[in-house]
Amino acid sequence: xxxxxxxxxxxxxxxxxxxxxxxFGYPGGAALHIYDAIFKQQRVxxxxxxxxxxxxxxxxGYARATGNPxxxxxxxxxxxxxxxxxxxTAYMDSIPMIVxxxxxxxxxxxxxxxxxxxxxxxxxxxxxxxxxxRTASEIPWLVKQAFYISTTGRPGPIVIDIPKDTTxxxxxxxxxxxxxxxxxxxxxxxxxxxxxxRKAAVTMLKAKRPVxxxxxxxxxxxxxxxxxxxxxLTGFPITNTLMGLGSFPGDDPQFLGMLGMHGTFESNNAMxxxxxxxxxxxxxxxxxxxxxxxxCPGATIIHIDIDPASISKVIPADIPIVGPAKxxxxxxxxxxxxxxxxxxIDQLSLDEWWRRIxxxxxxxxxDHDQHDRKSESGQLLPQQVIQAVYxxxxxxxxxxxxxxxxxxxxxxxxxxxxGRQWINSGGLxxxxxxxxxxxxxxxxxxxxxVVCITGEGSFMMNxxxxxxxxxxxxxxxxxxxxxxxxxxVKQWQDMQYGGRYSHSTYSDALPDFEQLIRSFGHHSxxxxxxxxxxxxxxxxxxxxxxxxxxxxxxxxxxxxxxxPMFVKGGSLEDMxxxxxxx
Amino acid sequence: xxxxxxxxxENEAGALSRVIGLFAQRNYNIESLTVAPTEDPTLxxxxxxxxxxxxxxxQVTKHLNRLIEVVKVNDLTDGAHIERELMLIKIRAEGNVHxxxxxxxxxxxxxxxxxxxxxxxxxxxxxPTKKLFAxxxxxxxTSILEVVRTxxxxxxxxxxxxEL
Numbered sequence: 001x002x003x004x005x006x007x008x009x010x011x012x013x014x015x016x017x018x019x020x021x022x023x024f025g026y027p028g029g030a031a032l033h034i035y036d037a038i039f040k041q042q043r044v045x046x047x048x049x050x051x052x053x054x055x056x057x058x059x060x061g062y063a064r065a066t067g068n069p070x071x072x073x074x075x076x077x078x079x080x081x082x083x084x085x086x087x088x089t090a091y092m093d094s095i096p097m098i099v100x101x102x103x104x105x106x107x108x109x110x111x112x113x114x115x116x117x118x119x120x121x122x123x124x125x126x127x128x129x130x131x132x133x134r135t136a137s138e139i140p141w142l143v144k145q146a147f148y149i150s151t152t153g154r155p156g157p158i159v160i161d162i163p164k165d166t167t168x169x170x171x172x173x174x175x176x177x178x179x180x181x182x183x184x185x186x187x188x189x190x191x192x193x194x195x196x197x198r199k200a201a202v203t204m205l206k207a208k209r210p211v212x213x214x215x216x217x218x219x220x221x222x223x224x225x226x227x228x229x230x231x232x233l234t235g236f237p238i239t240n241t242l243m244g245l246g247s248f249p250g251d252d253p254q255f256l257g258m259l260g261m262h263g264t265f266e267s268n269n270a271m272x273x274x275x276x277x278x279x280x281x282x283x284x285x286x287x288x289x290x291x292x293x294x295x296c297p298g299a300t301i302i303h304i305d306i307d308p309a310s311i312s313k314v315i316p317a318d319i320p321i322v323g324p325a326k327x328x329x330x331x332x333x334x335x336x337x338x339x340x341x342x343x344x345i346d347q348l349s350l351d352e353w354w355r356r357i358x359x360x361x362x363x364x365x366x367d368h369d370q371h372d373r374k375s376e377s378g379q380l381l382p383q384q385v386i387q388a389v390y391x392x393x394x395x396x397x398x399x400x401x402x403x404x405x406x407x408x409x410x411x412x413x414x415x416x417x418x419g420r421q422w423i424n425s426g427g428l429x430x431x432x433x434x435x436x437x438x439x440x441x442x443x444x445x446x447x448x449x450v451v452c453i454t455g456e457g458s459f460m461m462n463x464x465x466x467x468x469x470x471x472x473x474x475x476x477x478x479x480x481x482x483x484x485x486x487x488x489v490k491q492w493q494d495m496q497y498g499g500r501y502s503h504s505t506y507s508d509a510l511p512d513f514e515q516l517i518r519s520f521g522h523h524s525x526x527x528x529x530x531x532x533x534x535x536x537x538x539x540x541x542x543x544x545x546x547x548x549x550x551x552x553x554x555x556x557x558x559x560x561x562x563x564p565m566f567v568k569g570g571s572l573e574d575m576x577x578x579x580x581x582x
Numbered sequence: 583x584x585x586x587x588x589x590x591x592e593n594e595a596g597a598l599s600r601v602i603g604l605f606a607q608r609n610y611n612i613e614s615l616t617v618a619p620t621e622d623p624t625l626x627x628x629x630x631x632x633x634x635x636x637x638x639x640x641q642v643t644k645h646l647n648r649l650i651e652v653v654k655v656n657d658l659t660d661g662a663h664i665e666r667e668l669m670l671i672k673i674r675a676e677g678n679v680h681x682x683x684x685x686x687x688x689x690x691x692x693x694x695x696x697x698x699x700x701x702x703x704x705x706x707x708x709x710p711t712k713k714l715f716a717x718x719x720x721x722x723x724t725s726i727l728e729v730v731r732t733x734x735x736x737x738x739x740x741x742x743x744x745e746l
Binding site: 120124125128129130132149183185186307309312313 | 595607637640641645
């Protein structure tokens with residue numbers, strides 16, 4: 001029996017058949033046929049946002065927490081352009097996402113029609129692929145391809161642009177959903193080259209000063225377990241990129257902390273002095289390498305990545321391995337076991353290496369208990385806030401962040417245990433990401449504690465979503481490190497612009513956050529001292545408020561900087577460790 | 583270094599714009615580009631002339647391959663290959679002596695006169711880009727009225743073919 005459906009119904013039916021439970025969207029003229037199809041069914045839940053950018057970040061947070069693609073539905077014109085920042089965010093961090101943008105009808109495309117914009121053109125550089133629907137009958141096939149392409153290989157966002165005429169409720173088509181996809185021009189690697197993997201294993205056993213450098217590819221590829229097994233087997237020191245945090249337990253002594261611009265002293269030094277770097281799912285971003293010409297001068301590079309274009313893009317790889325992190329690391333583990341039976345690891349050298357690392361750690365490692373530290377001004381310190389949240393959530397929360405100092409403090413001081421627990425915009429650095437991303441996470445894992453660590457600057461970029469949180473009763477815990485300034489901009493102005501705070505402060509123009517938050521029916525607390533912080537955090541994370549959105553407005557020392565910070569143009573060992581010290 | 587890339591592309595709306603967009607976005611240079619469907623109407627073939635050292639061309643190739651609609655990429659400059667370009671050139675030709683001379687030059691270069699007026703010849707010439715330039719030099723700048731070139735098309739020599 002064949003089913004006859006309209007284009008709008010076909011789209012929603014295809015999403016159902018793809019297993020989509022939830023879409024994030026905002027209606028508008030060109031999307032109304034689709035919205036009517038949504039109204040007539042129950043299987044796909046639609047979440048009404050307050051701004052399309054937030055819809056994309058929610059879908060993004062949802063995808064990062066689950067590994068399944070997030071789905072967004074927006075109208076044409078401004079709906080589509082508002083989604084752009086979120087699509088670019090997902091693209092830079094390789095997050096699977098399907099963005100369905102309505103378009104004006106075919107007959108008026110190109111006439112500068114009301115709410116017309118060339119979405120395919122605008123989004124082209126920031127999507128993995130995009131489709132424009134020509135006729136309703138091809139929708140199932142396009143949706144199938146979109147999900148396949150988005151989630152395989154190096155994941156990424158896909159745009160499906162749907163002109164209104166193809167969703168016309170009066171034109172019915174036969175519906176059937178394809179079982180599988182095969183594209184002659186798209187064949188992502190499913191495993192690594194075994195010869196290269198064996199070569200990597202042999203090289204690893206000869207190393208004297210190895211470091212494993214693991215990034216977001218391990219998290220997105222669900223390869224944490226395989227990574228931990230390789231690290232345990234070898235006993236090699238391991239560092240994570242900002243995007244890789246959680247892929248190795250942050251509280252484990254084998255973990256050196258994050259590397260890069262605000263990486264730990266021991267991690268950046270270990271990288272710089274190593275003789276072998278095993279890069280997994282990391283792309284040698286400029287925030288990691290500092291000056292590529294001075295990057296890790298004595299190191300052989302093994303580079304495992306799913307995207308051949310990432311390999312040797314910035315730093316030439318000696319042993320490139322193209323493939324998904326999970327099967328490659330699993331095969332590497334087996335190869336290491338086989339090779340270790342023949343030549344054991346150089347344990348003497350490794351022990352000596354760990355002694356050097358222990359010294360670096362002892363000299364300038366991060367202080368993970370700053371509860372009793374006093375700032376010069378006597379004000380609360382941002383690190384103390386992160387540490388209090390870490391204690392209150394016992395290291396088990398999903399933590400999203402925005403972009404700036406608070407993001408770096410969270411990355412440094414919240415010791416993540418598992419992949420997907422830490423969710424932030426690493427590549428694009430999108431302020432306004434944190435709250436909607438946390439909402440996406442909370443939808444995905446309703447019972448989990450979801451914390452959004454933010455700053456007042458970032459928070460105000462998408463705070464309209466407090467209304468969405470009210471509508472769907474999302475019990476997010478928002479921790480606002482309020483320094484009444486754009487902290488990271490101000491830090492750079494302190495360090496590089498003689499303290500000239502050009503447009504980075506606005507302390508006399510901030511809202512009363514308590515009133516603001518309460519006006520949306522949420523709970524709000526303020527903390528200005530360590531004692532206040534302790535009690536406020538206890539209350540915010542108490543079972544009593546488990547089902548409530550709670551906002552903690554923590555006034556923190558505006559003069560605190562994020563350290564270490566690498567010296568621009570230098571190598572990884574060139575770090576500023578505190579104010580006035582280079 | 584000058585590089586000639588042969589690209590097989592799905593013959594679909596928007597596919598070419600992705601290729602061009604990639605070059606703009608990654609700051610790569612396109613010297614010339616030819617494109618048309620092949621014997622298989624579902625495929626287009628591009629010949630793309632660009633500049634770059636080995637590292638850069640490796641990146642260009644990888645990024646081209648990353649585009650979903652790109653089916654195959656081959657650097658023709660890696661091996662023996664044939665390059666051809668077609669030029670239509672309008673030349674001032676006035677007075678018997680001048681007209682005779684241009685006609686002779688045209689024969690030497692195996693060009694065809696495809697249109698004639700009292701004051702001009704329009705000549706069609708094919709060959710490697712170098713030959714087209716040599717012809718233009720022989721004609722002389724002052725006599726050239728208008729030049730239109732197709733850009734380079736390329737194919738590998740011998741039995742080697744670019745296929746799926």
